[in-house]
Amino acid sequence: MEAEEGLRLGRSVAELRETFRSGRTRGVAWRKSQLRAILKLVDDHEDAIFEALHQDLGKHPVEVYRDEIGVVKKSATNSLSCVEKWMAPKKGQLPLLFFPARGEVLPEPLGLVLIFVPWNFPIALALDPLMGAISAGNTVVVKPSELAPACSSFLANTLPLYLDSKAVKVIEGGTDISQQLLQQKWDKIFFTGSTRVGRIVMSEAAKHLTPVTLELGGKCPIILDTLSDPSEIKVAAKRIAGGKWGPCSGQACIAIDYLLVEQKFASTMIEFLKKTISRFYGENPKNLKNLSRIVNKHQFERLRNILEDPSIAASIIHGGSLDEKNLTIEPTILLNPPLDADIMTEEIFGPLLPIITLTNIQESIEFINSRPKPLAIYAFTKNDSFKKKILAETSSGSVTFNDTMIQFVCDSLPFGGVGQSGFGRYHGKYSFDTFSHEKAVLHRSFFLDLEPRYPPWNDFKMQFIRFAYMFDYLRIVLLLLGYKLKKIFSPGHLA
Structure with a gap:
């Protein structure tokens, strides 16, 4: 039975990775469509969310709206209005020495993300990180907590009706399923829960050098x-x-x-x-x-x-x-x-x-x-x-x-958090950043090549490189100009 479950999980992970490789999650249209779908899901199933949280935790509907539904709606609306700006490359400042050139920082999705959801806020802490991962263009597995079974069932039965099922999957189960999920290779793991379990997650992630965000607790x-x-x-x-x-x-x-x-x-x-x-x-x-x-x-x-x-x-x-x-x-x-x-x-x-x-x-x-x-x-x-x-x-x-x-x-x-209360951060643009890699991109021209960067080495090139790290572009140009004039007017050259 465990072997069969492992094969099923492996197939799901393979499908999600193939979806990511296809490139369809990278476009802004896909990201926005998924965020709108989450908003619609919450609007359509508000009463069902009230009921699930009442069954699992006895929460009053006002508390549910304040701490869960309202949080999701606010976050989804904010992400929808900002995701294009977040996706846009940011200009990078380059030393004048590199002229003519330009630099930029390009956010790119990490790939396949695993999100572990806690039982205490089982809707908000499933959908809020999920929106960050989607906004960044990733494919995602959401693992709800088995300690909130009504909410886990709600997410498993409802999310596939609204979201791209080849890019977002909900996998239910207990600690055995969590352990099997941790054996898979992920591009990011996002965990909210206890410090004890956080240590286990981090230990398993280290086997694949998978980056993790740990949202833990502590004595506040x-x-x-x-x-x-x-x-x-x-x-x-x-x-x-x-x-x-x-x-x-x-x-x-x-x-x-x-x-x-x-x-x-x-x-x-x-x-x-x-x-x-x-x-x-x-x-x-x-x-x-x-x-x-x-x-x-x-x-x-x-x-x-x-x-x-x-x-x-x-x-x-x-x-x-x-x-x-x-x-x-x-x-x-x-x-x-x-x-x-x-x-x-x-x-x-x-x-x-x-x-x-x-x-x-x-x-x-x-x-x-x-x-x-x-x-x-x-x-x-x-x-x-x-x-x-x-x-x-x-x-x-x-x-x-x-x-x-x-x-x-x-x-x-x-x-x-910090220290034993966790590490990593999310919410708003910080969620987008958590599930993104900021790729440095530098564009250069074939025009103007500085010879002192190449061998054979001599004293002038040493002096030039010293100045390059210490002074601005104008001083470097003057130094080069002086070097050229010295060569032009040298006795050997004039002869």
Whole structure:
């Protein structure tokens, strides 16, 4: 059975590679037709997407539109309006020494691309990278997550009805299929998921020297400076709650993982957070509203084990209720849990918010730097010098001041990690660049050939080459002219 599956995958990959070699994906007309098709797919099947995400994750339709459908539509519209400009060669500046000549940088598609899709945003994180690969002119295999089966089935059954099935394929399956896919030779692998699996993907890709983009996770901190205005505290509490519990119940790579705050301000913010949780999700832990469920029993048990650890349970100051039947966990706040516990060393990926108090908020920089580089840092502060200090003294995939999560939907900003939170970037033009190779092209004329570049060597040619690397074209011309005049008026020449 495994051998048969391997043969089927091999045939699919061979067909996609042949399609790429035919050249039809390189034209702007093909790229635009596929982008329009994705827009139409999302428009035609909005209700089906709502239903699939409700089945897999219990997401509310508003959350689905905000985080998935709206993201896809915005990205597709932007790509449609910009793809011709992105495809156009860019002029390259050449040294005057090369005159007459011209240089350009020509974007070309990489070839055959494999996209691994995570389960937490199974529509947006399938179609958004796919649009980048299509915009760049590649053929693509999309591998949805088996942990979001309704969305995986939707993509497998619907994408072939809208897109070029000889250029884009959806291949479903579990870890065995993923492993078989990694045995194939690809021109690019784009992976979104855990650091553990990212290491496996990178190891397999290295066998073929395949370039990879790894969009991983990490523990994204929030730095909360002391605020005095109650209206500002209220806004901060809403944005923090939205960034922690709003995206898929905290099951997001850029969700807030822990909060750093000065001891003197902690109690004030905790009270505002409690009120915000009540307003957003209701007060009855058995009937939570607007909160996605935990993806499966395994992840639910992992989070339960964290909360049932005696040292962690003692730090819970709000929430902590679990509903095993519905796989939901009440938004939970923990105050100063042990720093060596799993909740502070591993990515939480759930609705638990540890709050760590500091004597001085400036200590937050050292705290963050003592841990792996995060995918995102969020900082609420009105202190411009502190903002500069955060930017200068920390490293992360992104920094957002006085808000959370919104950097993800900005096509004009690159999205990606650094260090253990991943590498590579995408969104907007950055997606196009991720799936393209920028080929350097230099055009020269047969007119004007500089003899000092060729043997036989002499002192003059050494001097000329030194000047060529140090001075501008005019000086070189004068040097050459002087050399020619010297030869013309030399006694031997005149004789």
